[in-house]
Amino acid sequence: MAYTAGYAEEETMRWVANSGCAPMYNNFHDWPSLTAINDKFNAIRASHGWHPVPPSCSGPIYVAETEAEAEYARRWYVDIIDSTIWHYGIFNQPSMRARVQGKTGAALQAAIDSIYADSMKTGVFGTPDQVIAKLSEIQKMLGIGHLQGHFDFGRMPHDAAKKSMTLFAKEVMPALRELPEPEVRATPFAEVLADRAKMKSATPEKVG
Numbered sequence: 001m002a003y004t005a006g007y008a009e010e011e012t013m014r015w016v017a018n019s020g021c022a023p024m025y026n027n028f029h030d031w032p033s034l035t036a037i038n039d040k041f042n043a044i045r046a047s048h049g050w051h052p053v054p055p056s057c058s059g060p061i062y063v064a065e066t067e068a069e070a071e072y073a074r075r076w077y078v079d080i081i082d083s084t085i086w087h088y089g090i091f092n093q094p095s096m097r098a099r100v101q102g103k104t105g106a107a108l109q110a111a112i113d114s115i116y117a118d119s120m121k122t123g124v125f126g127t128p129d130q131v132i133a134k135l136s137e138i139q140k141m142l143g144i145g146h147l148q149g150h151f152d153f154g155r156m157p158h159d160a161a162k163k164s165m166t167l168f169a170k171e172v173m174p175a176l177r178e179l180p181e182p183e184v185r186a187t188p189f190a191e192v193l194a195d196r197a198k199m200k201s202a203t204p205e206k207v208g
Helices: 010-018 030-047 069-086 096-098 105-118 128-142 158-178 191-203
Strands: 024-027 057-064 124-126 146-150
Touching: 010 030, 024 030, 024 128, 024 146, 030 128, 030 158, 057 069, 057 158, 069 105, 096 105, 128 158
Parallel strands: 024 057, 057 124, 057 146
Antiparallel strands: none
16 A cells, blocks of 8 residues: 655545555655654554554665765656646645645745755665665664665666666665565454454444
């Protein structure tokens, strides 16, 4: 079950958690916020007596030989932010609307810029050592079970994507294999059905 962290509504997160699913976050926000969302998710699971579950996470990764080259790659990621914001009507969602409502001119532009800046915090861009350090920090914070990297995004040239993926495989992957790798395991559906039946039997029937 995919859940777009930062933009999806609280109702969606609660529905997924109450269904016994293990979450997959398409993260378009910063990692500390995603950690807080995942803590809420597992708190809902705990209310059913279910074990906490580590998430699968999806997001952009770009590995470069220099910091300047990695920073340049962020320009390609802006293309993805543009298409996501406008295709899905992100500014119409309550959490985003609250950030721009009532603003005009320079204040409105500043609010929009801050939303883009927040979206950029999800990416992991840098040299091999920087990417290893960042992913290690994220893993310590969030405990990801599966990481799905987006290595080709926006108008990135094929050669640039290939170079990044090669560096990731050669320089980053060996270090990631040393990190803890918790198991992503959703609640079996039979347990979910049993929980729903238990809750239904505990709810008094409405009369009349």
